Amino acid sequence: MQEETFKSYREFNKKFPTKMFKCTNCGTLTTDKYYCVKCGWRADGLLKTWGKGYKYTIEDEGITEEIFTPIELFIFRKESEEK
Numbered sequence: 001m002q003e004e005t006f007k008s009y010r011e012f013n014k015k016f017p018t019k020m021f022k023c024t025n026c027g028t029l030t031t032d033k034y035y036c037v038k039c040g041w042r043a044d045g046l047l048k049t050w051g052k053g054y055k056y057t058i059e060d061e062g063i064t065e066e067i068f069t070p071i072e073l074f075i076f077r078k079e080s081e082e083k
């Protein structure tokens with residue numbers, strides 16, 4: 001699972017401006033980083049994201065969370081494959 005540390009939520013939002021996330025269970029795009037409307041999966045539930053999601057830390061807030069993978073990471077992966 002990919003893990004990253006940000007100074008603040010401002011930096012986090014700058015990296016992931018679309019605020020779209022991909023459900024690690026069924027692959028549906030969702031605007032909720034924790035909850036998939038289609039399959040009802042919760043990234044903050046008991047099983048989290050099965051280790052397939054994304055983990056981030058916000059230093060200023062002292063928060064570490066596991067969420068669905070932001071779609072920017074898929075776009076970036078695709079671009080680097082094409083190069």
Ligand SMILES: [Zn+2]
Nearest residue numbers: 023026036039
């Ligand atoms: Zn889902």
